[in-house]
Amino acid sequence: MKHIIFILLCLPTFLVGQEDDFIEQDSTEVEYIIIQGDSIPQKSIYLDEVMILDKLSFKSKEDRRRYLILGRKTLKVYPYAKLAADRLNALNTRLQSLDKKRDKKKYAKKVQKYIEEEFSEELKKLTRTEGQILVKLIHRQTGKTTFDLIKELRSGWRAFWFNSTAYLFNISLKREYDPENVEEDYLIEDILIRASQNGQLKLVKSPLNFEYFKLSNKWSKTE
Template sequence: MGYQLKENDTLLSEPIQLEEILILKEKLDPESKKQYLLLRNRVYKTYPYARIASMRLVAIDNTMDKLKTNKEKRKYFKIVEDYMENEFTEQLKKLSRKQGQILVKLIHRQTGITTYELIKDYKSGWKAFWSNTTARVFDINLKTPYSPYEVNEDYLIETILFRAFNSGRLVKQESKNPVSYDDLSDFWEQKALKKN
């Protein structure tokens, strides 16, 4: 092409960062691809809420540790609860059932505690029971854990998050129980090989 690279050329001294390209062995059938894209969009929509919930819980815990009496703690928590209800209630009401199910899993991923346990710890067991009963009407179980090694959908969620973090689509926040994506992928690949 008429170009010659010399040893003092800047191209040789500076690395070039290329965008990662994933090559899959199998092509998804149209229905599977549609389901994956739906799941991806649901994760993109709900992950920011789980991330915010995790950050707020850390802030609440830090402040609660500084308060001396239970009366101060209850008063502070009531203020925070009212603020969060006003900020998020309308947005969360617009989530679909499936998005709600994914949000429950992502909250567990980010906090290390199921949504049911969070309500029980911060409010009461009675409130947690009724919240879960109400959620069950909408086919959402607040006790659902995030289990990427046991549940295929959770593995796909972890895959979507991994790719979104690497591409800059979502802001990464470490989960309470970090998962090695390479180990997880190997685990599911071995499981698929055994099944076939």
């Protein structure tokens, strides 16, 4: 799994107090809301959108078992994918502040070494299936495949070599996250959405162009 190492709705809680008093304007009573920490009265407040999900249902015990196994594997590797995206964003931000190519290369190697030392032992424990899910989730989080990320941070040859090595373990670093056309990817997205609503993880919106409810409608019609 060493090739992976390199790349590594809930409502917000408002303490709201409502004024029992009414402010009279032109003989019209208007109720205002005071949000703690804000001195300006508001007539209304906006809350984050909440998804109402359908209850899980399965055609067979085998489908249910498959979903639960996929769920365990997905929740296990998602933190690594999220961290990879966070590291990448931090790396790109830092690189933009550096002018010299030598300094950029030096900093990139430093970050890669840090990631390897921090996560190498944990990533080695992943199974082949978990490794492939991680590769797809990295694409979900960053909008780029693991292959392309390695190519950007290292070289095209190194990316090719890592991809060829990954194939020995049935893992493709070029694998994309495609919940619109791949049922397993849709199930992974469903697992992430439900886990986010249950407070099991903090889900980051994907830069990829797909909408969960459109996917849900599509796949429910194919069942």
